[in-house]
Amino acid sequence: xxxxxxxxxxxxxxxxxxxxxxxxxxxxxxxxxxxxxxxxxxxxxxxxxxxxxxxxxxxxxxxxxxxxxxxxxxxxxxxxxxxxxxxxxxxxxxxxxxxxxxxxxxxxxxxxxxxxxxxxxxxxxxxxxxxxxxxxxxxxxxxxxxxxxxxxxxxxxxxxxxxxxxxxxxxxxxxxxxxxxxxxxxxxxxxxxxxxxxxxxxxx
Amino acid sequence: xxxxxxxxxxxxxxxxxxxxxxxxxxxxxxxxxxxxxxxxxxxxxxxxxxxxxxxxxxxxxxxxxxxxxxxxxxxxxxxxxxxxxxxxxxxxxxxxxxxxxxxxxxxxxxxxxxxxxxxxxxxxxxxxxxxxxxxxxxxxxxxxxxxxxxxxxxxxxxxxxxxxxxxxxxxxxxxxxxxxxxxxxxxxxxxxxxxxxxxxxxxxxxxxxxxxxxxxxxxxxxxxxxxxxxxxxxxxxxxxxxxxxxxxxxxxxxxxxxxxxxxxxxxxxxxxxxxxxxxxxxxxxxxxxxxxxxxxxxxxxxxxxxxxxxxxxx
Numbered sequence: 172x173x174x175x176x177x178x179x180x181x182x183x184x185x186x187x188x189x190x191x192x193x194x195x196x197x198x199x200x201x202x203x204x205x206x207x208x209x210x211x212x213x214x215x216x217x218x219x220x221x222x223x224x225x226x227x228x229x230x231x232x233x234x235x236x237x238x239x240x241x242x243x244x245x246x247x248x249x250x251x252x253x254x255x256x257x258x259x260x261x262x263x264x265x266x267x268x269x270x271x272x273x274x275x276x277x278x279x280x281x282x283x284x285x286x287x288x289x290x291x292x293x294x295x296x297x298x299x300x301x302x303x304x305x306x307x308x309x310x311x312x313x314x315x316x317x318x319x320x321x322x323x324x325x326x327x328x329x330x331x332x333x334x335x336x337x338x339x340x341x342x343x344x345x346x347x348x349x350x351x352x353x354x355x356x357x358x359x360x361x362x363x364x365x366x367x368x369x370x371x372x373x374x375x
Numbered sequence: 376x377x378x379x380x381x382x383x384x385x386x387x388x389x390x391x392x393x394x395x396x397x398x399x400x401x402x403x404x405x406x407x408x409x410x411x412x413x414x415x416x417x418x419x420x421x422x423x424x425x426x427x428x429x430x431x432x433x434x435x436x437x438x439x440x441x442x443x444x445x446x447x448x449x450x451x452x453x454x455x456x457x458x459x460x461x462x463x464x465x466x467x468x469x470x471x472x473x474x475x476x477x478x479x480x481x482x483x484x485x486x487x488x489x490x491x492x493x494x495x496x497x498x499x500x501x502x503x504x505x506x507x508x509x510x511x512x513x514x515x516x517x518x519x520x521x522x523x524x525x526x527x528x529x530x531x532x533x534x535x536x537x538x539x540x541x542x543x544x545x546x547x548x549x550x551x552x553x554x555x556x557x558x559x560x561x562x563x564x565x566x567x568x569x570x571x572x573x574x575x576x577x578x579x580x581x582x583x584x585x586x587x588x589x590x591x592x593x594x595x596x597x598x599x600x601x602x603x604x605x606x607x608x609x610x611x612x613x614x615x616x617x618x619x620x621x622x623x624x625x626x627x628x629x630x631x632x633x634x635x636x637x638x639x640x641x642x643x644x645x646x647x648x649x650x651x652x653x654x655x656x657x658x659x660x661x662x663x664x665x666x667x668x669x670x671x672x673x674x675x676x677x678x679x680x681x682x683x684x685x686x687x688x689x
Contacts, residue, residue, distance in 0.1 A: 184378060186377060190377050192395070194392060194394075195390065195392050196389060196390055197384055197387045198387070199682075199683040199687070200392075201390075201680075202679045202680065206397075209397065209398055212398075213401050213402040214409070217405060217409050241413060243418050243420075244412070244414075244416070251412075252408060254621075257623075258623055263679065265669075266675035266676055266679065267670065267680075268676070270660065270667070271661075272383070275661040275662070282657045283658070292621055293621070299419075299420075301423060302424065302598070302615060303419060303614060305587065306598075306599050307611055310610060310611065313643050314643045314647055316643075317466040317475060317644040318647040318648075318651075319477055319478050321457055321475070321482075322456065322475070322478035322481040323478070323481065325482060327583060327584040327588065328581070328583070330581025331582070333581075357379065358383070359383055359384055362383075363680040
């Protein structure tokens with residue numbers, strides 16, 4: 172058994188070059204709603220770049236440097252646009268019932284990515300190392316403790332929160348968003364709803 | 376095109392498309408918006424509240440905080456898991472759903488020792504009078520310690536200030552007054568947070584659990600109230616100033632506005648479980664009857680795909 176050959180076959184069957192970098196699209200992909208996903212990914216790019224610069228100088232850099240303040244502001248507004256795109260994308264996909272025709276994996280992957288994004292955002296607020304961080308960490312610790320999560324995820328431990336924010340949660344988020352996008356490209360965008368379409372209908 | 380896509384899209388008209396062009400255009404628009412907002416609006420950076428600031432500006436309130444820890448009357452000292460061994464205080468629903476209790480005390484905090492006695496032992500190295508007072512306190516019976524501490528705590532209501540110093544009325548405080556003056560000086564020197572760090576890990580101190588717990592209470596609540604950031608004011612949904620906060624958590628913060636939940640001693644667990652259930656419903660939405668039909672009934676999809684229905688539907 173040649174594992175590499177099997178992997179090659181899996182990739183080429185599941186994702187052609189046209190899937191990965193499409194030059195044509197079904198005509199029904201013609202609405203501003205389809206741009207919210209791209210908007211989310213673009214904002215994620217801005218967050219990643221500004222976050223990488225902040226990581227070079229440390230989380231308290233922005234308190235003492237105008238340049239740090241600027242990159243912190245890029246990160247802050249990038250997060251706002253990211254969640255705006257994410258929420259709009261999710262609402263749009265809900266109204267399109269985009270889980271139809273066997274596309275439940277795409278939906279579930281997206282919701283899990285949303286959940287991870289929320290925790291990434293929370294740890295980011297706590298990493299601000301300002302009053303917001305002081306207050307939010309104190310408030311969120313009660314919620315975490317009540318749920319038992321606080322027993323191992325201590326939001327008052329700045330070292331732990333930092334590693335979670337810049338490494339653990341981003342890896343998880345990129346993994347699920349990557350899978351989400353790969354599945355969408357593999358399966359292609361779901362067709363419009365037909366008037367007499369029944370629940371659980373498969374691809375026609 | 377993958378075999379699956381090809382089969383799925385058979386018979387569907389296609390149009391020319393440029394993924395990279397579209398992606399770069401959207402990225403450019405998002406980048407411009409973010410950069411303009413960053414330049415014009417900046418980002419929040421409201422200063423932290425430190426023990427030093429409180430000890431200097433509100434010395435009586437600082438001493439009240441320290442006295443609460445010394446007497447064992449602070450909420451933290453009966454918090455329950457993961458800080459103290461008071462499982463009866465862990466939030467519980469239906470008598471048995473109590474996740475905090477299941478994991479037990481994983482971050483032990485003895486506020487009297489960690490927040491007062493241990494820092495004072497450090498002060499004692501440079502101020503022998505504090506060392507003598509501390510020794511006298513520790514040699515006294517528990518009831519005597521409690522009586523001195525109570526007398527001091529009660530008398531704080533009548534204390535006056537002279538600059539950043541506190542003038543106490545006459546009373547039987549034993550060594551507690553000297554100890555508390557030692558804490559006040561430690562605070563005013565800006566050394567409380569450092570004294571609360573785990574000495575075995577110094578000079579590295581990445582865990583601020585004890586410093587952050589020390590400052591919790593009425594002082595922070597008051598500041599949060601003035602900034603509209605308390606739980607009953609939509610909490611984390613607000614940032615300082617006019618900046619947007621974590622508005623995407625509004626379903627979470629909304630639950631804290633419901634009196635039946637907000638007034639419950641188990642509010643955090645209730646909200647956490649409701650949000651957990653909500654997330655599970657979202658995850659399994661594709662297979663939940665009725666809910667997965669809502670988009671079919673609301674028909675917003677007819678607006679989204681209006682061109683398709685108008686021009687291509689057969």
